[in-house]
Amino acid sequence: MSSGSPIRVLPTPPRVVVPLRQHIGAPPEPVAGPKTLVSFGQKLGECRAFVSAPVHSPLSGTVERHTTLTLPTGIRTVAVPVSASGDNLSGRALLDEILGGDWDYERIKDVDPDEIAARVQDAGIVGLGGATFPTHVKLISAREKGVELLIVNGCECEPYLTADHRMMLEAARAVLCGALLAARACGGAGIAVAVEDNKLDAVRALEREAAGTGIRVVTVKTKYPMGGERELVPAVTGRLIPSGGLPLDVGVVVINVGTAAAIARAVLRGGALTHRVVTVTGAVHQPGNLLAPIGAACRDLLDFCGGIKPDAARIVAGGPMMGFALADLDTPLTKGTSGLVVLRREDVEREAETECIRCARCVDVCPTGLVPTKIALAARNELWDRAEKLHASDCIECGCCAYVCPARIPLVQLIKVAKARLAEIRRTAAERP
């Protein structure tokens, strides 16, 4: 729906609320107190822990009193509100600053590999595909373990989202630049960009820019959840990630296209991660892809897209399969928000749940090869050892099972419960010597 609309820049909002904890790992500590003036790209949160990422101000302005809020993901965090003041880049200038302009492959050779990870950490880059795992951690452990291949994930993680697609079309060079840098940081891995076969224009754009760099552009089948590592890595390399393992275990590291572009910007231009491209789609008047400051209220994005249509019933941060429903339109945009999908009433209306008739559609669609219905039943009856035997912990929560379930059973929720409970059991077992 929005794949044809070029990336537009959200005009600088008067106020942003930047949550400090937007990633997996330790929360950063606030470093800009209330009433201090901050400039574009200045740190608002600094981190001590390794697995963490700093947070930067997306605009110049004044810090207000910190608040706490709960993100749709359920994470509770301190947030730093900043009121815009002074000069802020906007429009074309901002787009050029972040994605556009000239990206010189030659300069990459001169960058010290250790330097890359440090810059990435300092720029607060996390996985922008939605996982929000701090990227520097990934790069450093990839280098320690030694990887052969860096896959740039150009598959949209969910249906309806087009942010990555537009990114590859409009900023192919930035993406590839970031990929080259990341590969260098990993100790010189080969690079493959994986693009779904419904985005052939992006493939052409990438191939044009990739000429002479040794980067392969690989097309993969368009099939949700191809954006997940567990599906993508086998599709590209033929190697299966072992149960409970990471791509690293098979010598692969995966980064999102947005992340790659952010790496390029951080290393070559010294810019922090302050904006991201967000797809706003569904029941809005002008769906599109926006370059928006992290911390901007979702309301601002929706208003910029012409506002929501009258039959809108639910707004989802992320995609329709795994995203989180917003309870509040002022919820800030975070690093991991790849889209805002406005669903109509008829999309979200559910028939009443009925008994499972064991039709096994969930088994047929499960990309991980699990038996969702049985895990869900085990979870519902609190039979955790049975859930364990059914490999509940391997679920990637893609939601395919619940999507197809004719009995409308909330399979993913039940499996999530089982996963959480099993993790807890494992933790207690580990603590007990």
Add this chain to the structure above:
Amino acid sequence: MKLRYISEAWLVLLLATGFALALAAVDLAWKTRIEENKRRETIGQIPHLVPGAVRGQKEFVGKVYVYRAFDSAGRQVGWVLPAVGQGFADRIELLIDLDSEAEYITGLYVLEQKETPGLGANIIAAQWRKQFTGKPATLPLHVSQAAIGENEIQAVTGATISSESVVSIVNEAVAGFRRALEGWER
């Protein structure tokens, strides 16, 4: 040590003795009765099965186990051949009566069967068993729907398998007995 065992075991020994005595008494008192019950069921059937017979006597013809039926004058009037085989549901035990030349079947009695009640179990009906009377023992019998031929038996309604079982048990037993009889007498 040993003494302790005995001191603990005396009760068991006493009880065992008491029980043994009781059992011995039971055995003595009822044994003949039980034997009679059993006899009445097999050999005791002979006077009802073989016309003219008053008593039967156990006999081995070759290796085949059979009863000879005698009339009051002590002449042999027939053979009673116990036979067993697989029915539809479980084993079927039969007594097959043959004339003294083992040439004709003179009767059939079902000792034990567990066929489907109301269906296969109808093989015990006298009406059905009567068909066997007078059938030749020299030819294998067949089950048919209409029973026209000399060696044909009409199936019990809806229970072809049970009927076939009976017929094949009869065939096999009679054939075996006739072979044995031949060898035995030479």
Add this chain to the structure above:
Amino acid sequence: MTDDATPLERFLRGIIPENPVYRQLLGLCPTLAVTNNMKAAMTMSGAVLFVLLGANLVVSLIRGLLKPHLRILVFTLTIATFVTIADRFLAAFMYPMSKELGPYVPLIIVNCIIICRCEVCASRQSPAVAIADASGQSLGFALALASIATVREILGSGTWWGIRILPAGWDNWVIMVLPAGAFLTMGLLLGIANWLGTIRSETKGY
């Protein structure tokens, strides 16, 4: 489960509240195997009554002299003897019934009801109590068997105690006299018993 119950209480308890079949799920093999007609079921109940009475009485009489580690041995010996007597009696005086019951009479030896009563009651109580207990349990057993046999014989043969009670046009449910019918009847009657039990406790409770 107080142990100071009077013989009468013991007797009554065995019939419904501690019914060996419906409440304790004991003695299941005969319950299912011999209940395709009333006569067989009642003969079996009689045999169980005899063995249980005999075993309970003997065990109760010698309870003071019993060493714990010899207990099971003595129980088994006693029960096996009484069962043999019952079996021979049937063979001598009720031969067709003895054939019909077949191995289920000797199987009384391992019928859990009897071992259980010897263990729980007779080895601790006076002969009077033990006899009351044995009669109560046997009566409970008989009632359970009768209930199952009634359903199975009526549906399966159209008769009750050999007397035709359903009209001649009745097509017998052969399944009822076969093993499958036994299991199904038992399951459903058990369900009904539980259901009645809950209703009773509910009405008592409020």
Add this chain to the structure above:
Amino acid sequence: MNNAPGKENTPLAQAPTLSVGPSPHMVSRDLSTRRMMADVIIALLPVIVVSFYIFRWFAIYHLLLAVITCVSVEALSMRLLRRPPTIQDGSAVVTGLIFALSLPGTAPWYVNLIGAAAGIFLGKVVFGGLGQNIFNPAMVGRAFVMIAFPAAMGASGYVSQSTGVDILTSATPLTALKQMGQGTSLMHLLMGDTNGSLGETSALACLVGGFYLCARGTASWRIPAGVLLAVTIISSAAYLIHPTPHWTPLHHLSAGALLLGAFFIATDPVTSPVTRKGRWTFGIGIGTLVMLIRYLSGYPEGVMFSVLLMNSAAPLVDRLTVPLPLGGSPGKRKP
């Protein structure tokens, strides 16, 4: 979800009809339990039409009686159990249809009534209703009456097409084979102009409906494939050892309730395994048992028993065929 204090906390009312729900926020609309049951009924139509044509009023009468009985027993039981009514899901109708189609046309009314009631009650209600049952309700009902009324369940007559009114007394093709060694021509088996249970006579009708069901995805194609594979292999092997020109493997495939069973009865999702391997195992198991019963047992046909036997093994099959997660051996979990 937002419990931040102060002005950040915008009331929901400002966004008129914002609803919150768990992911995934969309569901596939083209499927529901009801739709699946409707699919089965649609797929059964060719079979039903053929049975109307061949058995005339017997078919109409049995189908109506069985469906009415099933639906009313289910409605009644759910009321007795004080559970919400479940008639609207259509599964009782499907049970009734399949049960009726598995009856011989000459079965007396009470056989139909008792079987349908036993099927719904013993096969479904006592387990807690749709989705919980272990055994296929229609087959439970049929087995119940098959064992209870063996005489009435022998298919003893059907209406001849040519005369339209006469009842032709003849054995079913498999009974004729088993008891008299007589074959039946493939054409008859295909078109259904033979004696047998109402829905089983026409192989063609079963195939048409079955393919629709598999194409719709309502039935898993693996189960019928497994059944037919096993039957083909076993009957071919037997044919090679002991050729019987009047009864080839093709006859085995198209006679009796095999196709009806493979496509409509074995594929009952509730009572079959959910894993892919499990479904193959289930189908092959049914096919093997059918051939075992046809060749060896006292019964001419064994689809019903085979389905029940494999139903009973389905939980085990499911348990033994839990697939490994993608790329995983379960022991290799990272701490």
Add this chain to the structure above:
Amino acid sequence: MDLLVTLLLIAVGAALINNFVLHYFVGLCPFMGVSRRLDTATGMGFAVTFVISVASFLSWTLTYFVLRPGAPLTTWLLHREVDLSILNYIVYIFVIASSVQFVEMYVRRFFPNLHRSFGVYLPLITTNCAILFACLEIMKHVSGVEDPARVWGLPQALTLAFFAGIGFTIAIVIMAGIREQLDVADVPRALQGAGIAFVVAGILAMAFTGFTGVDRGLEKILKPAPSRHAASPSARIHSRGGEQ
């Protein structure tokens, strides 16, 4: 060859057609009691198979040589035919109790792993009627059988016992699988537990009815067709002469 066929028929009969639990109702207590979980059910099944084989071996030996009317050992010792079959039941129950003891000791000593997996069920087996029932079935074919050709030898007895155990295992394992699935089902309250287990057993018994006659079918295939009635009329008349 004939013996092998006979053994095959006994095996099929004991394991499938006349399954101890589903046809004879013996071994119901463990079948109902120990079938809640698959692993314990399997353990129980194997334990029963083991004990039933040992006990049947002992009871066949004792019945054949000592207890039955005209038993060789007794006759040799007492110089006359004595019928000790009144002691059958008492002997069997002690044979069972001691085989359980013996099996337990043996398994504990030599197969500790096995003992861990099903050792706990061994004491429970003493009162398992399936074992006694197997002894009684063997007795039926050994003691008091008038036709010596039909007296069972050890192979028949052991085949019956072992495959009865296998049949028990099949039944209890299937039951356990079903009950594990019923754990997550919404069974009406009054039927939960034993009630539904009985209904399942009933339907299983119905399903196992399908095996009826398999032994007969096997027999037909494996045993050569009964030889035709050989004797010719002339031979018959001839034989008649010597008879009177």
